Amino acid sequence: MARNTQVSADHNAPPITQTLARFVATHPSRGWSDAVEHEAHRTFMNWLGCAVGAAQHESAEAALGAVHLLQPSAQASVLGRSEMVDMASAALINGITSHTFDFDDTHLKTIIHPAGPVASAVLALAEHKGLSGRAVLDALVLGIDVSCRVGNLMYPEHYDRGWHITGSTGTLGAAAGCARLLGLNEQQTAMALGIAASQPVGMREQFGTMTKPFHPGGAARAGLMSALLASQGFTASPKALEAPRGMIQTISTKYAWNEVTDELGQRFEISFNTYKPFACGIVIHPSIDACSQLRAQGVTADQVERIELKVHSLVLELTGKKEPADGLQGKFSVYHGCACGLIFGKAGEPQYDDAIVNREDMVALRRKVVATVDDSIDEASADVTAVLKDGRKVHVFVKNAIGSLENPMTDAMLEGKFHDLSDPVLGSEATQALIASAWDLAQLKDVRALTALAKPKK
16 A cells, blocks of 8 residues: 655755756856955865875775775875876765765854865866866855755755765765766756766764765765766656756655755855864864963963863764863863863864873863853854862953854965865975965866875875
8 A cells, every 4th residue: 555654745846956956067167256255266175185184094095995996096195195097986086085074164054064075076077178267166156055055955864864064065065066977967966966866975973083074075976977877868757856856855854945046146055154263063162262262361270270171062963072082082182182182282183192182181171171062152162260279260252263264264274274184285385386286277288187196206
């Protein structure tokens, strides 16, 4: 007997699969403002630095070991390494490394890390085909617009159900970007999005493990393959996104269709991208910022009786690990973040080394952090009071942390972050050349001029 299991289905959803396909296939090259163009360069450069910086991480070694079992042909670069692999595997590995340190970009409205899936896919494809930097930037802006608009449509209900939204929407963004690079027409692009719609990637249960950064890598590979399949005539439902049993209504209980269509082609979601000064979950950043300010005011760890931390409930839901055992878990511990801020005044990748996470003074200080929920405080803010052993109290309230839209990292700060990540891999001189190439991306006739700079000297 047939069962009716559909709950609150919307049978009158607008044709957003076709709308997005038309947008991706027909929007003019560089059809946006100078501000959007500059943000695209910032997004690409931040992604590139993160990918190169994690090139020697054990997760990259493991992923590359698995890829080599497939005996891939040399089509595209693994950034920060000498190896060449097939373009789908390059998209996978570069997507993994770009998110390994949890140091990549964030679209704050949805908590999507948009560049990982899209940039990883489009650069691998563009390198294999010898395409221009202009083509890569166009694909990046349009692909990110697709993933973030679909994210806007579903967030937060989709995320609250347990999906890692970077992977689930990133597959669509990667497919869109690669379809644009391949020059697919509107119908072929709709097929690419439709194929990608059957491959959302990632569950939040994996946070704190190597599988979290697999999500943007898996999304990049799936999106690239979706576009390649569509280019060869492979078909999908033309309503794969919006249909009652399509992607969106299957994996979310919210579907605000207008989030896709409002100001499409006029407002670009990359404009709302932000970049992390701290190598951890974005909701920890205000707490680290506040504790860094305590340090700047002269508060030292040995003076502290306790640190009273008030944050939104989401902060403790996502990053409430009180006793992280290693660096990966430390990235999801607001307690460790507070200790980093007060002891180091920063929280880069070195502060999430396993040895630092387990260092005696770090363990002792984070145990003095008393965190309470106050949902009157925005999730982008933190209220911190250091109660000192002599009875004094030092209070800091951070409304918008460094790296937020309201308090953004400057271009110079992004370059400094890039050097911190890439210098240990490539060296300072080579890193500076790579940074210059990233800023000059729109002028590059062949992106292989950039990827050649991202390889360590033998």
